[in-house]
Amino acid sequence: MKPVLEVRELSVRANSSGVRHRLVDNVSFSISAGQATGLVGESGCGKTITALAIMGLLKEPAFTVTAAAIELNGRDISRLGGRQQRALLGRDIAMVFQQPGTALDPVFTLGQQITRVILRHRNETRKQARQTMLQALGKVGFADAEAFAAAYPHELSGGMRQLAMIAMATVCRPAVVLADEPTTALDPGATALILQQLKRLQADHGTAVLLISHDLAVIRKNCRDAMIMYCGRILEANGAGALFARPRHPYTAGLLACIPRIGPRRPAVVDAIGGQVPAMTDLPSGCHFAPRCERADPTCSRAAPPPEALGGGTVACYRPL
Amino acid sequence: MTGTAWQRLRDNGPGIAGLCIVLVFALVAVCAWSGLLGQGWAQVTGGRWESAGPDHWFGTNLLGQDILARTLQGAANAIETGLIVTVFSIFLGAALGALSGWSGRGWPDELVLWIAGVLDSIPFYLFAAAVAYALQGHEWSMHVAMIVTFWTTTARIVRGEVMRIKSREFVEAARAMGLNGFTIVLRHVLPNTLHILVVQATITFVAAIKTEVILSFLGLGVKDGVSWGLMLAESSQEVLAGHFGNFLAASISLFLLLMGFNLLADALQDALDTGKVIR
Numbered sequence: 001m002k003p004v005l006e007v008r009e010l011s012v013r014a015n016s017s018g019v020r021h022r023l024v025d026n027v028s029f030s031i032s033a034g035q036a037t038g039l040v041g042e043s044g045c046g047k048t049i050t051a052l053a054i055m056g057l058l059k060e061p062a063f064t065v066t067a068a069a070i071e072l073n074g075r076d077i078s079r080l081g082g083r084q085q086r087a088l089l090g091r092d093i094a095m096v097f098q099q100p101g102t103a104l105d106p107v108f109t110l111g112q113q114i115t116r117v118i119l120r121h122r123n124e125t126r127k128q129a130r131q132t133m134l135q136a137l138g139k140v141g142f143a144d145a146e147a148f149a150a151a152y153p154h155e156l157s158g159g160m161r162q163l164a165m166i167a168m169a170t171v172c173r174p175a176v177v178l179a180d181e182p183t184t185a186l187d188p189g190a191t192a193l194i195l196q197q198l199k200r201l202q203a204d205h206g207t208a209v210l211l212i213s214h215d216l217a218v219i220r221k222n223c224r225d226a227m228i229m230y231c232g233r234i235l236e237a238n239g240a241g242a243l244f245a246r247p248r249h250p251y252t253a254g255l256l257a258c259i260p261r262i263g264p265r266r267p268a269v270v271d272a273i274g275g276q277v278p279a280m281t282d283l284p285s286g287c288h289f290a291p292r293c294e295r296a297d298p299t300c301s302r303a304a305p306p307p308e309a310l311g312g313g314t315v316a317c318y319r320p321l
Numbered sequence: 322m323t324g325t326a327w328q329r330l331r332d333n334g335p336g337i338a339g340l341c342i343v344l345v346f347a348l349v350a351v352c353a354w355s356g357l358l359g360q361g362w363a364q365v366t367g368g369r370w371e372s373a374g375p376d377h378w379f380g381t382n383l384l385g386q387d388i389l390a391r392t393l394q395g396a397a398n399a400i401e402t403g404l405i406v407t408v409f410s411i412f413l414g415a416a417l418g419a420l421s422g423w424s425g426r427g428w429p430d431e432l433v434l435w436i437a438g439v440l441d442s443i444p445f446y447l448f449a450a451a452v453a454y455a456l457q458g459h460e461w462s463m464h465v466a467m468i469v470t471f472w473t474t475t476a477r478i479v480r481g482e483v484m485r486i487k488s489r490e491f492v493e494a495a496r497a498m499g500l501n502g503f504t505i506v507l508r509h510v511l512p513n514t515l516h517i518l519v520v521q522a523t524i525t526f527v528a529a530i531k532t533e534v535i536l537s538f539l540g541l542g543v544k545d546g547v548s549w550g551l552m553l554a555e556s557s558q559e560v561l562a563g564h565f566g567n568f569l570a571a572s573i574s575l576f577l578l579l580m581g582f583n584l585l586a587d588a589l590q591d592a593l594d595t596g597k598v599i600r
Contacts, residue, residue: 057496089499097497102490107512116508117498168498 002074003030004208005054005093005176009068010078012046012053012232014280015061021281023049023063025232025304031176031225034202036209038219038240040255041229042277047212048098050229051178055095056085073175091121094169098181100161104153110137110164111149114171121172136171137164140197159190166197170207177201178210183218195222216259220244228252231278231288233304238313248310248320251289287317295319329592336588342581346396353397360390388552392570395549399530399578402464406529409468411522414475415514419506421476422483433480437473445470445532446539453541463542467529475521482514516593523586527579534575549575 012024024046031037041047052058053065056077070078072093077085097103105113111133118129137145140163153161162182169177179198183191195218201207213219219226220240227237228251236249247253254273275292278284284291286301293300299318307314330336353360366387421433440448449466456462486492487510495505536542537550549571556568 055497057493083501086499086501089497091499095494095497097490097494099490103494105491105495105509105513107515120499165494 002032003071004033004073005210006030006069006071007054007067008070009066010050010053010070011066012049012058013064013066015064021283023232023280024053027229027232027234028068028307029227029234029237031208031210033175033208034206035225036198036202036211036223038223038226039210039212039229040214040216040219040226042214044277044280045229046232047214047229048180049232051095051180051210051212054178055089055093056080087121090117090169090174091172092174093176093178094172094174096162096165096169096177096179096182098184100158100165100185101153103165104161104168106153109150109152110156110168114149114164114168117168118171132171136167139200140164140167140170141193142167157190158186159193162186162190162194163197166194166201170201170205173205174207176208176210178212180212181214182211183215184213191218198222216244216255228255231280231283233288233316234307235289235317236313236315237307238311242312246311248313248315249289249317250293250295250319250321253321254292295321326592330588333588333591335584336592339581339584339586339588342577343585346400346578346581349393350397350400353394354401360394388566388570391547391552391567392549392574394547395552395571396574396578398543398546398548399533399575402467402533403526403529405464406467406471407522407526409464410471410525410529411475411518413468414472414521415479415511415518417472418476418479419483419511419514422480423487423502423506423510425484425487430480433476437476440470441473443470446536446541449532449536449541458544460544463533463536466536467532471525471528475518475525478517478521479514482517483510486510486513516590519593520586520590523582523589527582527586530575530582531579534571 007030008028010024010027011022014021014023027046027050029037039047039050049058053063053067054070056065058065065078067078069076072088077088077093080088104110108116111130114133114136115126115129118124118132119126122129122132124132134145134149137148142148142160142163148156148160148164153164156164162185166182177198182198183194186194198209198211199222202209211219211223223240225237226240226243227234228243228249229235230251236243236247236252238248243252244256247256251273258272273292274294278288278291284301286299286303287293287296287305290296290300297319305316305318307316310320330340364386365384369384417433417437421430424430445466448470449463452466452469453459453462456465483506492505492509495509500508533542533548534550534553537548538554539550540554542548542550552567552571556565556571559566560568
């Protein structure tokens with residue numbers, strides 16, 4: 001099956017503070033229609049930057065984005081710009097933000113904001129747009145869509161705001177939704193609701209979802225494929241089941257060992273990965289994880305390990321598990 | 322939010338008093354513009370310096386003109402000047418402030434700040450006199466002088482606010498929905514500065530009316546009409562002779578209108594400060 005979104009050799013450099021350092025380094029992946037792909041990583045590893053780069057929202061001079069190709073439905077969108085790029089955003093590819101409280105404009109009602117997106121991208125009259133907006137709100141689970149359309153963001157709970165955000169992002173039926181930590185700011189109940197909506201999108205409209213999260217459990221339960229990101233590189237990618245059952249990269253294994261397991265005969269100790277995430281301005285040469293890796297040997301620090309096929313997925317490691 | 326803002330305003334006693342005063346003056350202005358009130362301000366309808374009576378409620382001036390009519394017409398002129406100056410200088414301030422704040426550290430920002438800095442460094446009454454001279458005493462010279470100098474404060478405040486709003490996530494989200502920069506400024510950034518613009522408008526309005534009176538008093542303002550400033554200028558001789566009609570009518574009207582507006586502005590500031598509700 002042809003992927004809906006294919007990212008090839010995407011790199012992002014930040015041009016601030018004199019040093020041009022890489023925030024995203026040679027990332028390639030693809031996601032297919034009707035399924036969710038997870039992108040996991042610690043805070044600051046480049047997950048959000050990857051999503052913003054795909055959307056074309058990172059601009060010179062602050063950032064330099066290079067990519068062999070970013071293909072959306074077979075069309076390279078990495079070299080578009082200006083008007084053509086903006087025509088895609090919100091219509092063919094949309095983003096759901098981490099903080100629904102701040103991603104919605106405080107001075108307009110939800111209805112006004114969603115209607116604006118419809119009027120921007122679809123050839124509809126105000127009346128039709130209003131109907132489309134109410135349908136969109138109804139679809140994400142607002143029983144009384146009229147009332148929610150008239151509500152201001154501050155009048156809603158975080159979960160409801162995120163549902164509204166999803167309604168806004170998906171009202172034009174985009175082929176791809178980039179969900180940037182959509183549940184991180186939410187309580188477990190709201191989290192379940194949001195994830196359910198993302199699943200419904202995949203099932204009903206064949207939307208491809210890139211689910212960015214640092215929550216391994218969320219990824220495991222909701223994604224078919226998963227990718228592990230560290231310091232701007234994808235270290236391991238595989239089917240979510242295989243990746244969690246049999247991690248190949250030492251970092252993935254370390255992450256999984258960090259999950260506290262509660263049980264009668266287990267010690268209440270969490271295996272933390274030793275050391276600290278290096279600063280993005282001062283990355284170690286070769287494999288960025290090498291200084292913290294128990295399996296590292298001198299070859300690891302020489303050159304970045306290329307991704308190699310292993311166990312149904314790919315691993316960027318000289319000495320995989 | 323407009324509902325709750327109105328409720329907060331309604332619970333503010335002084336604010337409501339201010340609103341009533343402003344509404345009364347607005348009514349007077351509308352009546353004067355539509356020819357219902359204060360039409361005889363230029364006609365000689367009585368003797369010189371008549372005291373208040375049934376024919377002339379506020380008395381007459383040196384030439385025998387009715388002071389009440391002149392006060393009412395003066396109110397209409399003051400409000401007209403206030404409205405024109407406010408609309409133009411707020412519009413200019415919002416547009417240039419937004420341009421400046423949105424462009425960040427680029428040259429438009431530098432340029433706007435430089436122009437604002439230059440205008441702010443000129444003493445205002447000197448500037449008004451220069452504009453009046455340059456425009457050869459044209460009746461709009463007073464308005465031009467005020468608009469050109471009053472926008473800078475609004476622009477500076479809007480600039481700061483736009484810089485703050487620019488980094489908020491909903492602006493990024495608007496970009497992610499495919500809106501261009503101009504649309505984002507117009508639809509998302511400026512509406513978020515509305516509470517500032519409303520309060521700035523009330524402040525500018527008060528300043529414009531005050532300045533109109535002062536400029537007219539100095540002979541730099543209203544020429545072929547009537548103004549509270551002109552009435553005060555007349556009264557500077559009359560008060561010594563014991564005739565207080567012009568002086569009391571003009572200064573009390575000015576005081577009432579400005580106080581009413583200030584009370585309203587204060588109440589509006591409290592009612593519209595969305596920060597208290599949202600964050």
